[in-house]
Amino acid sequence: MPDNNPSLSEIVESLKDYQGILRKKHSGLFRDLVGEFFGEDAGFMSLGDYEIVLTSDGIWERVIEADLEWAGFVSVLVNVHDIYAMGARPLMAVNVISAKNHQSLRKIVSGMKRALKLFDVKMVKGHFHPDSSYNSVDVAMAGVGKKGRILRSNTARSGDDIVIAIDTDGRFHDKLPFNFDSTSKPKEKFIRQFESMVHLAEKGIVNSGKDLSNAGILGTAAMLLEVSNAGGVVDLEKIPVPEGADLLQWLKSYPACGFVCTAENGEEAVRVFEKHGLSARVVGNVNESKVFRLKFKNEDAVFFDFRSESILGILKEGGNQK
DSSP states (O other): OOOOOOOOOHHHHHHHHHHHHGGGGGGGGGGGGGGGGTTTTEEEEEEEEEEEEEEEEEEOOOHHOHHHHHHHHHHHHHHHHHHHHOOOEEEEEEEEOOOOOOHHHHHHHHHHHHHHHTTTEEEEEEEETOOSOOOOOEEEEEEEETTTTOOOOOOOOOOEEEEEEEEEEEEESSSHHHHEEEEEEEEEHHHHHHHHEEEEEEEEHOOOOEETTTTTHHHHHHHHHHHHOOEEEEEEEGGGTTOOOOHHHHTOOSSEEEEEEEEESSHHHHHHHHHOOEEEEEEEEEEEEEEEEEEEEEEEEEETTTTOOSSSSSSTTOOOOO
């Protein structure tokens, strides 16, 4: 970890002003719409001996404007991330694309094809808006998991260890400083990293899980704690960081493969993640305080106090939970 790290108060201030986190406050508007699956990476339903898992994602305008090929790739990647985060495996996808011109469409589709091949996911349907005034790409995906073994975000328990697992073997995107690309490794090695979540779910090793999203490492952990109606503590010095990476940039980043989990025995989860090729550590613990605190060197600070503020926008006026 570089020696020129900011103070903890500077980290908290910068993160809480980061657009990747601020955008999450609008999620509360959808709470009644998605019901029991609010705050989850995907919804699911039982079918025979399996759980059918469904998710969807639209790609941030900033990503589309910076690199259309990467936007197409990520439109598949983020959905794969969501499915695996539930302890399931992705199978097939559908898309909706708008493009200003044929060249834009070719770049988006090229990225999508690369990701579909990497993950062995089939694109079975799509809809295209030609001659649009803007470029956009949205993908929905279906996967399958073992019945009764789906992981949720809202089931962290007081006393659980908090585990962060990330593929730190990659590089930051040239035009997107908060996108960390580790996808150039062999296909089998990359998929094996994602399969760690299936193993953890089917063996019942973790109590909750979530993929690291555009909210960054700590923003994602905050969402998991909030929907679990819990609090917790994370020591920033224990988070896996790529060699030479700037800490604050890393904390805001979306990694190509990364998860936050909670477990009664976090070290057991760490061993599974490491066996599957991810850098993993127990970074803190869950408690009943409804306050998410951070530690860094000799400092201690509140990141989110869910009694009076919400990362997901689910507070009533006056600070009371709905």
